[in-house]
Amino acid sequence: MHVLRHAPHGTIYTYEGLEMILIMAAYEQDLSVVFIGDGVYALKKGQDTSGIGIKGFSKTFMALDGYDVEKLYIDSVSLAERGLTADDLVVDVEVLDAEEIGRLMKEQDVIIHH
Amino acid sequence: MLHTINKSPFEKNTFETCIRFVLPGDPLLFIEDGVYAVQSGNRFSPAIKRVLETNPVFALGPDLDARGITALSEGVESVDYDGFVALVEEHQVNSWF
Amino acid sequence: MKIGILLKEGPYNHQASDTAFKFAEAAIKKGHTVDAVFLYNDGVTNVTKLMDPPQDDRNIAARWSELSKKHGVEILACIAASKRRGISDDVLVEGSAITGLGTLTDIAIRNDRLVTFGD
Numbered sequence: 001m002h003v004l005r006h007a008p009h010g011t012i013y014t015y016e017g018l019e020m021i022l023i024m025a026a027y028e029q030d031l032s033v034v035f036i037g038d039g040v041y042a043l044k045k046g047q048d049t050s051g052i053g054i055k056g057f058s059k060t061f062m063a064l065d066g067y068d069v070e071k072l073y074i075d076s077v078s079l080a081e082r083g084l085t086a087d088d089l090v091v092d093v094e095v096l097d098a099e100e101i102g103r104l105m106k107e108q109d110v111i112i113h114h
Numbered sequence: 115m116l117h118t119i120n121k122s123p124f125e126k127n128t129f130e131t132c133i134r135f136v137l138p139g140d141p142l143l144f145i146e147d148g149v150y151a152v153q154s155g156n157r158f159s160p161a162i163k164r165v166l167e168t169n170p171v172f173a174l175g176p177d178l179d180a181r182g183i184t185a186l187s188e189g190v191e192s193v194d195y196d197g198f199v200a201l202v203e204e205h206q207v208n209s210w211f
Numbered sequence: 212m213k214i215g216i217l218l219k220e221g222p223y224n225h226q227a228s229d230t231a232f233k234f235a236e237a238a239i240k241k242g243h244t245v246d247a248v249f250l251y252n253d254g255v256t257n258v259t260k261l262m263d264p265p266q267d268d269r270n271i272a273a274r275w276s277e278l279s280k281k282h283g284v285e286i287l288a289c290i291a292a293s294k295r296r297g298i299s300d301d302v303l304v305e306g307s308a309i310t311g312l313g314t315l316t317d318i319a320i321r322n323d324r325l326v327t328f329g330d
Contacts, residue, residue, distance in 0.1 A: 005131075005211075016252055019291060023312035029319075037131055077134065098134040106115050106137055110325045111208045112217065120227075120330070146226045176233070195237035202238075202324055203212060209327040 001032045001108045004039035009054055014042045017114025018060055025067035032071035032108075033064070034101055035093065039114075040078050043089040061091050075101060116205035120146040123158045132210040133161070138168040141201055143193070145174040152178075154185040162187045174198060212243045215322035217315065219329030221253035222271035223264070228257055231328040232274060239282050246322050247285040248275065249315045252329070255288040255298045258307035272304045279306025287314055 002021050006013040025031055035043060042058065049056035064072065072093040079085065079095065086095055096104075105111060117136055121128035129151050136142065142165060144151055151158045152173045165171055166189040175192040178184075186192065193201070216235060220227040235245045250257055262272050275286045286307040288298055293309050300309060319325050 012252065016292060020251070020312055020315070024316050024319075027313055027316045029316060036135075037127070099137075102135040102137050105135060105208055106140075109206065110319045111206070112325075112327055113209060113211055113329065120230075145230060174230075195233050196241060198234055199238045199241050199243065202214065202326060203243075207324060207326045209329065211329045 001034060001105065001111045003034045003036055003111060003113045004042055005037045005113055007038035007041040008047070008057070009049060009052065013114045014039065015057055017112075018042075018057060020112070020114070021064070021069060022060075022067060025064070025069045028068075031069050032073065032104065033069060034104070035072075035074040035078070036101070037075075037078050040074055040082060040084065040089075043074070043091060043093065044084070045088055045090050058090050064091070073101060073104065115140050116143060116201050116207050117141070118143045118145055118207065118209045119148040119151070120144075120209075120211060122147040122150040124150065128210050129158065129161075133165055136165075136169060141170045141172060141205065143172045143174065143198065143201060145177055145198070147181075149173045149177045149181060149183060152187050152190045153183045154187045159187050162190065166190070172197065172201065212324065213322040214238050214243050214245050215318040215325045216245065216248040217318075217325055217327040217329075218248055218250050218254040218257065219252045219327065221256040222262065224253075225330040227328040227330050228254075228271055229269075231326075232271075232278070234326065234328070235278060235284065239284075245282065245284045247287055247314075247318050248278075249318055250286070250288040251292055251315070253292075253296065254329075255293045255296055258286055258288055258304050259298060259302045260304045261302055276304040276306045289315070 008014045047058045074093045076095050123129040171190045175194050218231045222228045287310045
């Protein structure tokens with residue numbers, strides 16, 4: 001399981017996290033991706049990075065499906081406290097509460113936070 | 115599942131975020147600047163006390179020593195790197211930054 | 212038990228590298244196998260031999276190199292992260308190597324634990 005917890009662009013963690021997810025998916029690992037905290041901003045619609053000189057990558061999340069990464073989860077509290085709803089996001093993700101995500105975490109062999 | 119936390123709760127919300135996802139019985143281990151959370155009598159002591167009702171809480175001793183922390187919230191256990199390894203023997207690891 | 216380590220921060224700026232090293236040492240001392248330390252993000256800068264800290268400070272690259280020599284721990288820097296940060300074969304300390312993220316996938320599979328250190 002990969003946990004994305006940083007906003008995009010301000011640090012490289014989310015971008016390099018996504019690179020890791022794509023490679024691991026290519027190795028046919030059963031992956032899930034969870035967005036917690038500022039990680040939810042990675043999925044926000046309408047990002048335009050042309051003015052900051054950094055390559056945008058929000059659309060890459062749409063490609064995850066093509067790599068068979070279908071288990072995308074988002075923490076309901078993180079979303080709500082940022083004034084966002086699932087409609088504000090570039091991909092379909094399953095909105096879960098913390099206990100549900102906690103139970104998923106407990107099932108994992110490996111968890112990597114980015 | 116072992117949850118490690120390495121951020122001071124005064125600077126980052128790592129501890130507050132982490133505990134929302136921790137299941138009862140899962141041990142917490144504070145390391146690096148995370149250990150400031152378990153100094154007794156601080157703003158986070160009540161939260162640590164609540165966690166202790168359902169979960170064991172550890173702090174890495176060398177990190178406590180390095181930061182001059184001697185008074186721990188009651189119930190928090192100090193472990194050395196060997197103790198860290200022992201917790202990893204028992205549990206998969208979820209490292210929160 | 213077989214343990215893999217993922218280190219996501221560079222040396223000195225963060226304690227992550229120091230904690231990872233201390234943890235690896237303790238695990239080996241307890242009889243576990245530390246199979247590999249995989250370096251990601253700024254973590255790849257842990258193994259440049261160009262680092263030259265003051266005499267009274269630890270040399271983090273040399274320390275990883277020693278661990279590799281003494282205990283056969285593979286110290287592996289991610290190739291994509293390395294290229295971004297100017298880390299190439301020419302600057303690596305002995306005992307370290309550059310490899311792909313596929314190797315991290317293998318490390319995650321073949322070890323009983325993967326312990327991440329970062330910031």
